[in-house]
Amino acid sequence: MSSSPLSATMKHYTYFRSSAAFRTRIALNLKGLKPEQVFVHLRKGEQGTEGYRAFNPQGLIPALVHYGRAIGQSLAIIEYLDEIVPEPPLLPADPLGRAYARQLAYIVACEIHPLGNMRVQNYLRDPLGHSDAELLAWSRHWIGLGLLAIETLVSGAAQTGRFCHGDQPTLADICLIPQMGNARRAELDLTPYPNLLRIEQAAFELSAFTDAMPKNQPDAE
């Protein structure tokens, strides 16, 4: 896909290992947008610098700067991209379908991901004094609960297709796929989630998903 002129006005702040940035990379790829990538090294703490916090006070990745305005929070960025570049749509056309896709996305974004991110893991280590094994068990617990809810919904829903909703990827898949990688890193047994494994396989048949993978980023280590 060729770069859209819109991309020329955008900067995307990313880190290869961030699963929130993995989401925004998928969305940018699906929309055929190729903004300038600015690599912010999370483990070196570059997100905490004054320069970065000046436009993204949370000091989190990703951020998108467009027309000089900064947007933080991956889902705000993705909804924005879907509004300014309507094709292909990242949400179903009907309001109940949209609500369902958002519900699945928020199970990941509001119930799983926040409990596993780096700053929470750091706090569990210090001051709370937990071991790597306890951290892994913590991650597995929350990922397992969330994925089970998604598996249950998807396995029972008439609207399930190749993807979480129908045969085209939506916001739900954009959130789910990076989380599946995190589940493996937390050594979660994925056999109780056959529908999610099947959807993951469908996603990785699309270059929008494979090109967005952490290992395929220019800043990958």
Next chain:
Amino acid sequence: MSSSPLSATMKHYTYFRSSAAFRTRIALNLKGLKPEQVFVHLRKGEQGTEGYRAFNPQGLIPALVHYGRAIGQSLAIIEYLDEIVPEPPLLPADPLGRAYARQLAYIVACEIHPLGNMRVQNYLRDPLGHSDAELLAWSRHWIGLGLLAIETLVSGAAQTGRFCHGDQPTLADICLIPQMGNARRAELDLTPYPNLLRIEQAAFELSAFTDAMPKNQPDAE
């Protein structure tokens, strides 16, 4: 406001103390919708019953059932209400404004709230063995970080008005106001957040917000 005919086709599953249900109650009030309220007692574990999980497998509150379809996740419900009842809008009209309001909302919904909810507190108690004092410190830490990011954004943004974006409440305020109550419960000093206190005061001049408060619910204890 009179009950809309739309409300007759809706059921809202709520619990007075749930701050996610506080959000959906505000949104329903702003839209003038008065669906049947079904009270699910979280502390008695009613959200874990088979009957409830049959349509909301996460076993979380709130849920909205409309035309026989269930929607879980408060923000999915609120975006849905905003799509089916456009007035008054809960998001700004311009895409960058919408992205900004969503960013603020997600700072609450994806970065603060998930770390303080009941099931996470329960896990920190058992198996992790933390005391009430450690739980309070945990809550204060994450609420303080998130509110500071919102205060910083709001204090520097041209679009700030009586509310987080302009002079009408948006999704951002709908998420912020319940979180302010949680901040007080966690004994967080709120003086570093003068803009948020001012916005809270503006919100509580509207019956949509006061009527949605936990203490004003029929199931309040």
